[in-house]
Amino acid sequence: MSEKIKKATRQTNQNEGLIFEKSSPGKRAFELPPLDVPAVDPAKALGEAHRRGGVDGFPEVSEIEVIRHFTRLSTWNYAIDLGMYPLGSCTMKYNPRVNEFVARLDGIATEHPYQPQELSQGCLKVLQLLEKCLLEITGMDAITLQPAAGAQGELTGLLLIRAHHEKNGNPRKKVLIPDSAHGTNPATAVIAGYEVENIKSNSEGQVDLEHLREQVTEDVAALMLTNPSTLGIFEQQVPQIAEILHAKGALLYMDGANMNALAGVTRPGDLGVDVMHLNLHKTFSTPHGGGGPGAGPVAMKKVLEPYLPTPVLVEKEGGKLALDFNRKESVGRVKAFVGNFGVLVRALAYILAYGPGVRQATEDAVVNANYIRKGLEGVFDLPYTKPSMHEVVFSDAIQKRNGVNTMDIAKRLIDYGFHPYTTAFPLIVPGALMIEPTESESKEELDLFVEAMKSIAKEAAATPELVKTAPHTTRVRRLDEVGAARKPVLRWKAGEKRSEAAD
Amino acid sequence: MSEKIKKATRQTNQNEGLIFEKSSPGKRAFELPPLDVPAVDPAKALGEAHRRGGVDGFPEVSEIEVIRHFTRLSTWNYAIDLGMYPLGSCTMKYNPRVNEFVARLDGIATEHPYQPQELSQGCLKVLQLLEKCLLEITGMDAITLQPAAGAQGELTGLLLIRAHHEKNGNPRKKVLIPDSAHGTNPATAVIAGYEVENIKSNSEGQVDLEHLREQVTEDVAALMLTNPSTLGIFEQQVPQIAEILHAKGALLYMDGANMNALAGVTRPGDLGVDVMHLNLHKTFSTPHGGGGPGAGPVAMKKVLEPYLPTPVLVEKEGGKLALDFNRKESVGRVKAFVGNFGVLVRALAYILAYGPGVRQATEDAVVNANYIRKGLEGVFDLPYTKPSMHEVVFSDAIQKRNGVNTMDIAKRLIDYGFHPYTTAFPLIVPGALMIEPTESESKEELDLFVEAMKSIAKEAAATPELVKTAPHTTRVRRLDEVGAARKPVLRWKAGEKRSEAAD
Amino acid sequence: MRYLPKSPAERQEMLAAIGVKNVEELFSSIPEKYRLKKALNLPGPLSEQEVIRYFQERAKENSGGYTSFLGAGVYNHLRSVVTDTIIQRGEFLTSYTPYQAEITQGTLQAIFEFQTLMCQLTGQEVANASMYDGSTATTEAVLMAERLTGRTRVLVARSVHPEYREVLRTYAKNSGLHVEEISYTTTGMLDAKAFKAAIRDDVCAVVVQSPNFFGTIETLGPLAEITKAAGAMLVVAVTEAVSLGAVKPPVEADIVAMEAQSFGLAPSYGGPYAGVIASREKYVRQMPGRLSGQTVDSEGQRGFVLTLATREQHIRREKATSNICTNQALCALAATVHLTLLGKEGLREQAEQNLAKAHFALTELEKIPGVTRTFSGPFFNEFTVALPKSVKLVNAELLKEKIVGPFVLGTAYPELSKNAVVCVTETTSRGEIERLVAGVRKALAA
Amino acid sequence: MRYLPKSPAERQEMLAAIGVKNVEELFSSIPEKYRLKKALNLPGPLSEQEVIRYFQERAKENSGGYTSFLGAGVYNHLRSVVTDTIIQRGEFLTSYTPYQAEITQGTLQAIFEFQTLMCQLTGQEVANASMYDGSTATTEAVLMAERLTGRTRVLVARSVHPEYREVLRTYAKNSGLHVEEISYTTTGMLDAKAFKAAIRDDVCAVVVQSPNFFGTIETLGPLAEITKAAGAMLVVAVTEAVSLGAVKPPVEADIVAMEAQSFGLAPSYGGPYAGVIASREKYVRQMPGRLSGQTVDSEGQRGFVLTLATREQHIRREKATSNICTNQALCALAATVHLTLLGKEGLREQAEQNLAKAHFALTELEKIPGVTRTFSGPFFNEFTVALPKSVKLVNAELLKEKIVGPFVLGTAYPELSKNAVVCVTETTSRGEIERLVAGVRKALAA
Ligand SMILES: Cc1ncc(COP(=O)(O)O)c(C=O)c1O
């Protein structure tokens, strides 16, 4: 593309249609061992009314076509394995390969959730050790590993809080949420049956204690605090906030999505947090896989333990582990079975690899964010100037003058060989550039990033059109999202013209 | 690039320096379990004179950098998994993934070649079954699986022949090799201690029997015949050739690299071939891996069995398998241990998946080659018009008129999303385009190929410069091979300027 | 530490560039008193080899060497090496939600294909990119029905997976939903009488599972009519998705909530799997979860983007259709690859093998005196049998034969205390079925 | 068949396009009489699952559960999941020799890195892209020396791996080479006197191995001087490449022939591994095998190509430096990834662990009455011990304890019939060493 772009070069890349467009009757990609019992007539066994002869429209292709199809598709993706992925709030760190290996072991991947517990001691020990590690890291008393992701962790946490208040006679009405919070927080509060009340951050991005004291009434069930906040800033007054809440019988929930800034350095439990979730698919390196799966364990203080979702892992006399399904005050289950076990395995593998060294990861993550901040201060507007933790949030205020916004800059970053940062939030920063490098980036990669961002800033001033029409080097150019939503095409339909296949 | 190019589009792609350029002292990508015995002082244990403190210049990087380094490098390659790879004579067919899986099983990958044979019955059974299958496919009497590749198979075959002649009192002097043969044939003959005498193909690409009769004297040890020949043409007179040779006590060696045209359809043993090698990394789908490993088993008639390399697999009473190292007339070993066992495992997995269905693969391979031939006849010059088997060889005679040669067309094919065909041989076709699609290509892929080749032919006429300067879409443009050979730089040296890293 | 790409010298260089003396300074906004003074008490650090050894040791403490007849929502089906090869490609494994479409077209097209496959399978018009699992998909389907109808009563068949019902109750509790259960008859199907008696115009959703927890296939037609007549929505849960290769899809349903674990996902002690919601096009704006939609780029080429995001929490916050954010994308990809491998004929053949094996197993078990089939309705690869003895005792005997016996119904269904659900898939060999039969015979004789 | 991407209809279409009625017509050039009339008698076709089961069953018939003390040219070292992840990427696994450089830069740069690592390790100036294995590399090194010197006598230490010597003899037989063996002394090293007596100006190559087959490290300096003085070339074979992390490299050698199996390659019952030839820059045009060289493209950017191909058979045919074509590229890539992971410190630490463990094992074994060290020279991770009993009998006893005992020297060295080579690597735990010692003690007492 240009001399300025050091990190990427264009390369020929395979086109590929939809798999349905490659189908031809009679091709097979998978064969079954022969049936070793008498065949039955499905029409007879099921009844003619229930019988289905096969799924219309299902593809018929061969194994090599499947390999090629998905291999080609994969080459259209950016990934951590290819380079820096500085999506703020997403903690896109290295996903160790050994974790994939252990999660697939016979005796780990093969276990059925209903098999006798005496035949599941290995699985239960994994759960127990992970629980212990996460409690040590968070400074909490009890934990559930069941929630499937952060958002479900939030829900679980609020249900625990609700159960606690109900036990005290009144579930209360409101949950306070700072305006900088992730969208899942308010969405979750509603599912838990609460009204959302926003709390405004002050000009330093911190909770305004005076205001808070006014807002916290006996109607308030809890406050959901993200710490460090989505501005990447540590909320210094957590103990005071907890005090204000506790004084009115309300509880402090912490969204632990940003634990990567704290692990090994400080513990939410020590700060006065009552309950929190962790995103194992962020802080604890389980792979995002294009959007999931994750796991969102919820750690809590003693006072909430009675309400733990079922089942609860318990150690019996003699050291045998068991699942206790019989918990009178439980909020119930939030998901079938014990949780995303395979994800939990990977998280434990990650923790075991670091041991107490998780602190070093935290330190490196914070060093990296501050290194970027230092490199880009002045080039991009920094709306909140408090010290940055694991991420730094700029705004596009300077570039806006030339009509270039954060999304344009993000798209242009693709041409420079990087995945964009987060553009969509925090909402309190108009035109946010939310940059989280994580500890997994080398100085070399960070230097290239800073250089790329500076170069784009120059382009935004000199040749804004170049930035506004980016990306220029990808196999597809900027995609029409508005059109997609206006007349949604959400599936392939037979009979659509095949000529598009090779487009 | 253009409307004409249907199969590929340019995409942003990561740059990457040499791994040595990323090194910084103190980084680690691999850690060892702690030592559980007393440490020793290396200087004492080895003697100061033998002691080495570490390897100078060795890289010091982290695990994520290793993953990224090699992942990025990998994206610079073309591969079967990405698309058609029509390298003639190379049989680039689909490499089934299950074969990779079984070769890595505990109990397969973990076995030591010197462990007691009673603890190796599983490995030996694999060898035995593969031997049986290959004998059935070739129609031969005995086989060795030891050679590491085709060329070593050739050598083994010639050594067997030599041993046979020596036994009869005279090793003889010459090996006859058609002018269309692969370079390994003459190179091998020399190592086996023979002079090479070329035999000319006739205008139909077949052996001229009259000439042959003259050439075969008592000095001739063997003829090395590739069948189908490297022109992709079946040599119809094999039985007659064998007869002529046998009449003078000479033997017929077949280079079985092209067995993909014959498996299940005809058997070299039935045709009168005395000894041949197979390329398991071609016909039997073991992955090329960027140049190897392979395996080149040698199958032979009874008469050569006494000379088999050691060890020879034998079945003892009671069905126990064993390796016999004690073979008086053996030519000796050509390689340590039993052979490239892991490759042999993959080949057997391939054969088991097909069973007698290997014939279908052969048929499809031949259909594919003929489909291409039909599609491109007239567009490219076809110097030999006998029926094509698994590959078709054109020449650049038509395009040469505009100064465009086979290498230019090959490079331009890259822009069209394909790996080039073979350009370097057969030497009897000046400017050869040697195209072998294999059975693994779908009609869709073949149609795109034919279209691409036609389009390039048009370009060669209309805009020859475009073709002569290809490729245009790759991350590097045409590379200077002459310069590379003139002043060879064959390794990185410390102190070379790092600035090249991000080039 | 091997995952960290920094040398000590580089750390120093960077701190100097930032302008701090040491790394502690960067944490100065954390009140001193709360900063940890000593190292966390965690096991490790372990080398790669030791990590592997730790999990290998745990693996040995599980059920290796046992043959299992458990299904009950988690099925042991054939999985292909190809699927695992694909989902381990770094480009899929280590990429995020495809918010930046231009650089994640691979994931987006694969999701689009997943949505298509799910529609074809379920006979519905639209499907989403995945939910956490079948249980939360079922619950979210009910919440969707609530939004669409504005009603709050939910009728759930007792033959729906017990844990799915528990999850529904957990979510329902605070959403003002009232969940009532409808029993089953001797066919193993929904009690039509009880159902008719319970349905009124305050019902938002009727939830059944088919094949249901007893293995019985529900007859959806009449049920759908009554539901429709009442202005409610029919939610059909599918836990054993392979059944859809041989059994008519729930086209009568307004919403299908499916667990896709059967498609290439390992049992993995309960997860991760992939839930799916499929429904009618007209309801799409009330669907939870992500959707990939086809569009064009600025040069008119086909491409895919996440679309209708205005339903989602990151745009709509408290007004979102769900709080779901991270879903089970990689599992959905595995299912996509798996189904693409199986294809039309493969899935049909697999389903018919399950059918044959389960029927063979039932026939053989019924030969044992005292063993009878509990329900008369048609079944796919699970069926319920009544034993003349406590199932727990029988299972304890089977364990000695290295067999994990069928699912004990007594805990969730006290009235079925001597009943068990037997699951047999294409991975169960005839020999294993015969061992089960012999084991049960022996246990009953003892 | 699942690997074939054609439907029956497509086959017909294509035959029609070609202009033949049926596929038989395409085989008409094969004389009718030789065309097979019936299907081949082969097992199968097997589904993926059955293929896996077949090999799992074979795997169970091997040495699972045994601890081994075998080395002798094949070593059990730690391997990383990362290596396997990389070499299984289709882009590496399923690409050919990088003849078309513009589209295979990944492989070419990796080979260039491999060549560099091999030079650094061996202390040589150039290294090739790989040979079949250590045994053929050693032989090819001798053939290279023959070409360079024009002489035909070869002196080989008897302490070189017996199978390497066999391969050399096989190749030598018809190349007019005369191979003579030189014995060892009580140090386990080359017998300098015998060597001096044997070397003359008709010798092309002197071949030693270090650490040699007995585990002893050779002292190369004086040897190299004498060799040089005679105008011959010193070929040093290395079978245990990990030793180079702690032991001085054979800088005195003219050619190093190495087996790289120790670097991330599984024992795999004998292969595939990767041989290496490293030598002096001035000899490069007589080197066998492929070479990747740095160059520039038409725009001046750095890139890599296969170079000096005029040495190779596809250009030079009967005048080539070797007949090698396919080599062991993917194994060389595995070694490259493995060594990159280990890095400078990792390899040193690994080597020193081997040293420590082997010395611990010897110390413990020497505590057993009657067990003595055979040779006095320094050793790395293998050493030779003399037992008061037949090694075969002792090993038979060890097998009962689930131990695969040390390598029996008697077959290859009749004079060492009661001696064995013990190998201990970083993968051997102290407990396993102690079990060996206890086992030997017991076997000797019996
Ligand atoms: C701050 C914050 N909270 C909550 C979430 C929701 O977590 P999940 O996506 O795992 O549901 C996210 C995820 O992006 C987040 O960044």
Ligand SMILES: Cc1ncc(COP(=O)(O)O)c(C=O)c1O
């Ligand atoms: C016809 C022919 N013969 C022999 C060989 C040599 O086989 P290998 O590369 O396995 O040594 C080849 C390989 O390219 C070939 O095509």
